[in-house]
Amino acid sequence: MIKVFSKIPRTIKIVGIVSFLINTSTLMIFSLFGLYLHEQLHIDFSKIGLLDGAVEAFSFVMKIFSGIMSDFLMNRKLILLIGSIFLFMAKPMEAIATTYWPLFQAKILERIGNGLQSTPRDAIVGDWAPKEYKATCFGMRQSLAAFGAVIGSILATILFKQSGENFQFVFWMASIPSFFAVWLIAIFVKDKKPSTTKGTVVVKRFKYRKITINDIKNLGMEYWILIGVACTYMISKVSESIVILYVVEALGLPKHIAPICMIIYQIGNSFISLPAGIISDKIKSRENIFILGIIVFLLSDILFIFGTNIIVMGLALLCLGMYIGITQSIFPAKIIDIVPTDLKGTGIGIFNLVCALSLLAGGSMAGYIADTYSPRHSFIASSAFATFSLVILFISKKLTKKINKA
Secondary structure (H helix, E strand, C coil): CHHHHHCCCHHHHHHHHHHHHHHHHHHHHHHHHHHHHHHHCCCCHHHHHHHHHHHHHHHHHHHHHHHHHHHHHCCHHHHHHHHHHHHHHHHHHHHHCCCHHHHHHHHHHHHHHHHHHHHHHHHHHHHHCCHHHHHHHHHHHHHHHHHHHHHHHHHHHHHHHHCCCCHHHHHHHCHHHHHHHHHHHHHHCCCCCCCCCCCCCEECCCCEECCCCHHHHHCCHHHHHHHHHHHHHHHCCCCHHHHHHHHHHHHCCCHHHHHHHHHHHHHHHHHHHHHHHHHHHHHCCHHHHHHHHHHHHHHHHHHHHHCCCHHHHHHHHHHHHHHHHHHHHHHHHHHHHHCCHHHHHHHHHHHHHHHHHHHHHHHHHHHHHHHHCCHHHHHHHHHHHHHHHHHHHHHHHHHHHHHHHC
């Protein structure tokens, strides 16, 4: 493991630390956010699901914009820095907002920042990652991000309890790690000198890359098949806010336990991300890792559906986190494998846009089912969509083999 870590470029390690800080900051708020909306502002499940889906969709729309802009400007660091500044600005806004709409607006700003910074961040990792260690580099970044989420959730638990369940105090404290993330990007993150594929026009006078309709074609058929797979599997995901509320209410747990649910979830994510990346690089088969991820996700749904005690629910949260860790480190690596060098930002951005629309549909559906029937029925629907995505993945695997042989 140490030998592999030494092969990872310095810039990617810095980006990993930035991800750790951003997620620490974000999860200090997010692990309490659903509880804050439901318990203190009395917002129902359907509106929470719609809010989660809407702000995530907005974030993912910004991700395609930031991806295209980072390719166009040939400057990924600038977009990454702007997005991180927006994330920092959103934290005080969330702390001072005490009603639904100001919180919604603060969340939108946060998601704009998240959308702006995440695509160029992944593109920077793709630019600097050695060919034989692509998934490993993405896995390391994802692992550090997930570990940051664990630390953020732990801090939220401690600060929430020590402050007498003061939501605003925890939200204010979340600004601190976000500030240090901005500082690290400004001082230490470096762009790699861009390269272009044949037929690309670069306007040297102003240092930007000309965007054409051929960019869509140049992404390739294998890329668009991958996008179809991503669409089906993201629809099946129940939002984390509903998951945490379900566990807390189903087991009758006290409110300050809510962040611990997120800790268990993120431990699974952090534990599996780097090993999944290393294994993917060694066996040279990203698709088999995708299949494993969806099977783990199905297992988490089954445990949520039938779980009646804290041990089973804990295992369900752990499996859900492992599923995220497996898929989120492999999807970007697969995109970097198959798209042209100067279209990495665009490729990742489109992928994120498709995920956005799928999350919006999935989040709204899960919230509606939870209100109309019960939260448990949301996991039943989720398992049905996950099974369908597994079938789609097997079909796409065969189609990809035919394309590569042709």
